[in-house]
Amino acid sequence: ETGVTQTPRHLVMGMTNKKSLKCEQHLGHNAMYWYKQSAKKPLELMFVYSLEERVENNSVPSRFSPECPNSSHLFLHLHTLQPEDSALYLCASSPGTGNPYEQYFGPGTRLTVT
Amino acid sequence: EDQVTQSPEALRLQEGESSSLNCSYTVSGLRGLFWYRQDPGKGPEFLFTLYSAGEEKEKERLKATLTKKESFLHITAPKPEDSATYLCAVWYGGATNKLIFGTGTLLAVQP
Numbered sequence: 001e002t003g004v005t006q007t008p009r010h011l012v013m014g015m016t017n018k019k020s021l022k023c024e025q026h027l028g029h030n031a032m033y034w035y036k037q038s039a040k041k042p043l044e045l046m047f048v049y050s051l052e053e054r055v056e057n058n059s060v061p062s063r064f065s066p067e068c069p070n071s072s073h074l075f076l077h078l079h080t081l082q083p084e085d086s087a088l089y090l091c092a093s094s095p096g097t098g099n100p101y102e103q104y105f106g107p108g109t110r111l112t113v114t
Numbered sequence: 115e116d117q118v119t120q121s122p123e124a125l126r127l128q129e130g131e132s133s134s135l136n137c138s139y140t141v142s143g144l145r146g147l148f149w150y151r152q153d154p155g156k157g158p159e160f161l162f163t164l165y166s167a168g169e170e171k172e173k174e175r176l177k178a179t180l181t182k183k184e185s186f187l188h189i190t191a192p193k194p195e196d197s198a199t200y201l202c203a204v205w206y207g208g209a210t211n212k213l214i215f216g217t218g219t220l221l222a223v224q225p
Contacts, residue, residue, distance in 0.1 A: 001155065042118070043158075043201070043215040056211075090157050101148060101205050101213055105157030 003027040004106035007092050012112045013081065021076040021109045023091030030096025032074040033103065034066060037088040049074060050096055081113045116141045118204050120216035127223050130191050135219045137202035138184040141212075146205040147185050149178050150217070151198045158201055192223045 003026045013019050025032065034046040034088040048056035074091055074098075082095040087108050092103040118139045127133055137147070146165050152159035157169040162171040171178045175196065177188040187200055199218040206212050 002159070004157070040217065042217050045201070047156055092157070097145060099163055099205075100211055101146065101203065102160055102163055103158065105150075107155070107157050 002104045002106065003090060003091055004104050006106035006109050008087075008109060009107065010110045010112075012114060013078070014114055015081060015083070017081075018077070018079040020078065021091075021111075022075050022091055023074040023076075023106055025072055025091075025093040025104070025106075027093055027104060029060075029093035029104075030071055031094045031100060032068060032071070033094075034091040035090040035092065035105075037090055037108070043090070048077075050100075064113065078111075081111075083113050086111055086113045116212070116214060116216045116217040117190055118202060120200075120202055120219050122144070122219060123217070124220040125191055125222070127189075127221070129193055129223055129225050132188070132192070133192045134189070135187040135200055135221070136184060137187070137216055139204045139214075140183075141206040141214070142203055143206050144204065145207070145211075147180055148205070149176075149185070149187055149202045150201040150203070152201055153198050189221070192221075194223050194225050197223045 005024050030048045036044045042090045046060045047066045052068045056068045063080050067075040088108045090108045094103045121136045146163050149161040154156040162172045162178045167182045169180050175190050179186050179220045205213040
């Protein structure tokens with residue numbers, strides 16, 4: 001148990017659906033991250049939030065929309081996804097000071113787009 | 115082009131058979147190199163951060179080293195519970211933080 005939880009753990013959605021992924025951290029950290037992990041590909045950093053403000057958006061398509069209402073919660077809103085968006089979506093958090101990438105990851109949401 | 119390459123892609127060891135995993139990188143302005151362990155169905159677990167060439171870190175049977183071009187994760191007398199995918203990531207850049215992950219090495223330790 002890393003102190004970072006993600007729900008749901010598995011999600012199947014059609015291309016016209018709208019769904020949201022949720023992440024919660026219980027570590028008192030100030031920074032939160034969304035990653036995409038596809039088979040045989042490196043982890044891709046999607047979004048970074050520090051103290052609830054988005055500080056990085058790595059050219060992610062607009063069909064992915066993040067939301068960070070407070071430093072403990074992070075959402076990823078999904079709409080009109082494509083089959084190639086099927087992947088493991090990981091949330092992570094870090095203290096927010098010093099090394100920004102000493103991160104603690106949640107277990108991920110396995111997303112399948114049909 | 116900035117990139118991180120891990121080798122081998124997969125490694126099968128007998129219990130007690132020591133070996134090393136490699137992470138080579140070509141980036142400008144290295145700020146840190148990270149090793150993570152990832153078990154099936156779980157998120158990566160942070161292991162080490164190395165900040166400069168010559169630095170070493172140890173944790174149980176694992177030892178990470180760093181040079182100006184690569185990092186090694188040495189596994190001494192591995193046990194079956196060390197089986198996992200080991201990921202390396204490089205933090206670099208001047209004014210902006212950048213992070214690249216490698217594709218990982220899948221380690222299987224057989225009893």
